[in-house]
Amino acid sequence: MSTPIPALHEESIASWKTNAAYWDQGIGQDGNKYWNRLQLPALERMIPFPSQTEPRVLELATGNGLVARWLAGKRASVLATDVSTEMLEIAASREMPEHQGKISYRQLDVTSSEALDALAQGNSTHELIEMGNKMREKLISQTGGFDVVIMNMAIMDVSTIEPLAAALPKLLKKDGIFVATVLHPVFFTCGARRDIQIVDGGPDGYPVIVRAKTIEKYLDVPPYYGVALYGQPAQQAYYHRPMHELFSTFFKTGLVMDAMEEPAFTSEDATPDRIESTSNYTQLPSILAFRMRRVA
Template structure:
């Protein structure tokens, strides 16, 4: 698509506008969504070992990069936002190698080192990337045979453009029961849209909806096999505005690179 470079430029500009706010909001410990939904399943699927060489794609302010380093991994962390990388370096430059790299630039990605990484990870970022095929193609060369790539995205079955979150209270045999549901009328068509990830962020950022089949087929094309996946939800005691208890707000994939 001829518009990909322009979309990437717009997307990067949006994240530059949001970078300071995002770093201040996430801080050292990130938010409940990352702590309770993303991090536990990602760590489980990634199977981190001491001295693993790991690439963190679209690292943001480096929250998860620091967690990987705590677990004994050697981490290279990349992001296309200059401000994000600067902010991440201020927090942990001495233990992590941060680089400003555009994940949509195949040649630039290869400079990170072919056959270098035991594993790669990306938390809640691929749905923000305009064109993911160059990244997947590059990872097929950057990751060692039988290495894995674990990534999370908003769940494309339940968080699609225009989806309506519905909360209803009904009487059931003398009891009042509150239910939460999602109404949607589109899923299979890929599309771009603007969204707010955190209330108060300075500018809406671009997101790119893709069905599950797109990811599975694209990774298969470049020599990866789907090894596992997770669809974590909040626990019953969660007190969110919309309680993602029976409906997963995110999905986490683990793809393994086939040998050869």
């Protein structure tokens, strides 16, 4: 018998509490290969940064604050949120002097319609997170909607996205954008198997390594447990959504998609001593990046 989604959701929250410090060590101040080679380039192409204004950005599932720090470096004012207060404390501790006053923090469960509605209405004083001796409340006291809502590599960690989709038209300004990256539903969260063939007699006389993936299920894949970083203390739950299900959830609330990318590693990212490494699969995208826009 499979674990009910509400129970999985609570286990997911507990796993991020347990994994917070290990995750932070793995991602670090400047991010890992996934961030630098796949996520960051896609986000830079999808998020415009006007030279004369400071966009207001809501980040969901900030983790150790990597994206928030990058956004602050682009002169954005950022409200960084996460379901894990442990993650928020780590994110605040990683701030550099140049980030002071640009990033605020708040605990937020993106599966909670009530919490999202409270944020959209500006009713959030009771949920401010105190970091050290400073209360981060600059963005939380403002109203009028965000220019950008961003969720980097976290949708597959969330048990339901319907509350978020419903809240986005209220959280965004008109023509505001929602930008997200996620493990690719076709080549990752469907449980695809990595296949490696070693074929003798290549053009230069040496064996040729042929990499492929086998996909047995895509439309109906139940939640399952796995790890994001090898060695993490607790497994986490993954929630697979085929692309039509993922996108239609946001379309139903009136958002329009105007950009999508499927970033893949290149030969420059190869890891020769680990033939099974994802970075060696240069013809199969590792993540999916997309942008939705509020047009009304």
